[in-house]
Amino acid sequence: MVDKLFIILSVVTLVSAALVVVNKNAVNAAMFFMLSLVGTAGLFVLLNAYLLAFVLILVYAGAVVSLFLFIIMLLDTRPEAQKSFKKMTVAASLLGGLLLFTGVLSLMTHFVPATAGAKGHVLPPVGASLKGYAEQLFTTYLLPVQVVGFLLLIAMLGVIVLSKRFENKEAAS
């Protein structure tokens, strides 16, 4: 049962993720993105991580994708002919793909899955209960959380700088 559900959910997630990239209509792409997120949330539920599943739905499907749709509708993008890629983009994506491939390959060859119950050692289900999750977030993973928060702050500042028109300066120069 769980195996079948896992296969169904991962197929839904992957196919809709691929459709996000391939689709030319921006609204379709956003809707498939949401479907992919719902599939991911389903995978979390299969892992008994209900908290993560609902947080994913709440933050991404509930807020982020609807903001995407809001922007898409405001800009009113029409599906248009694909522009040819720059050389730099092609090189970067090739490098990225190569790195991903190497990562997956090394994971497949070197990673030994901890067999549950063999040594009585099972990874604690961090995402299952609210308390366990919060405790890990504020103790073990405190530094990564802070770093990610800082990165998001930088991104936000960058958006403000890029989108704000500095009218006084332009008038002066």
Add this chain to the structure above:
Amino acid sequence: MIALWSNLHPALQMLLKGLAVILVIFPIAGASSLAERKVSAWIQGRPGPNRAIPIWFAWVPVIGPMLQKLGVFHLMSDGVKMLFKEDALPGHVNKPYFILAPILAMIPAFTTVTVVPFGAYLDAAGRTIPLMLANVDVGILAVFAVGSLGVYSLIIAGWASNSKYPFLGGVRASAQLISYELSMTLSVLPVFLWVNAPGTAGSLSLARVVEFQSQPGFWGGTWFIFLMPVSAFVFLVSLYAETNRQPFDMAECDADLVGGFHTEYGAFKWSLFFVAEYSHMVVGSAVFTLLFLGGWNPLPWVPLSDVAVWLHLADAPILLGLLSIAIFLGKVLCSIFVFMWVRWTIPRFRYDQVMKLGWQRLLPLAIANLIVYALIIAWLQPKN
């Protein structure tokens, strides 16, 4: 009867339970639309719908004219009209999304019900067992997560209609719903900080909140509306905004956007949006009742278990369960009445006023409220 029930497949049992709950919510949502007309009529000093009556009902002596005065038959004929009207599909719309939107409106409205407890009974050991479809640990988070998906129906409807007024309605709806979701989530946090004492396994279950409000003693039996009036106020205002009710009807705006996101819809598709709005109201009122009005406890400082002892119902779980459901539904209906009262009393806001209220008034208020209660809770908790 009970043996037959427990022999059924668990999945079938769950399906039947879910259907039973929906069969209660659907008529309440329908009756709310009638109540809305009557309440608006009373507030504006007019009789409201009181004419329609089938010919054979007019012969029934007392009940017939009474039902006619209450306008019950207007509701029925309205429903029949919606079903039999031609379901026109305008030529300029994006068809798949146009048809998808009303369905998307219904799904979150009915899915959130699964984690909302609606009653309780006492088991043999005298413990209160909540009645609900799925007692999950994440309770309120699930309500917020699934409820937040409701915005898609408005956005998709506005976009797929492919004309100006629905489009503006959809854009306004998405901005409004996202803005008020923040204050709503923040306003609920103090309640859960208060409920989950340090050292215990934390839970976001709504049943746990009601359990907390039915403890003995003065502080145990206090409903959260007395303990946290600011939270209750912010939650209620955000709830009005989230359900797109006037004075926050930016998605519809009959005054300036014709019908907003559902301008191009007619017949049954339109009525699905209508029922979804009222179902959201029912579920929202239920959550408000659970969080701030003590759930199925009849009065503040009077928990359900005391009532069971007075009425000698402790050994009759079915009767007690029905009583608790009746108390809970009564509170929900009162809360729905307040929804209507507000709608027909307060003038509607302009769009910029809605945004200003959300971001510059409610959000700071909710954050300040959270910090104050966090400090109070830290001060109250036993020092070691």
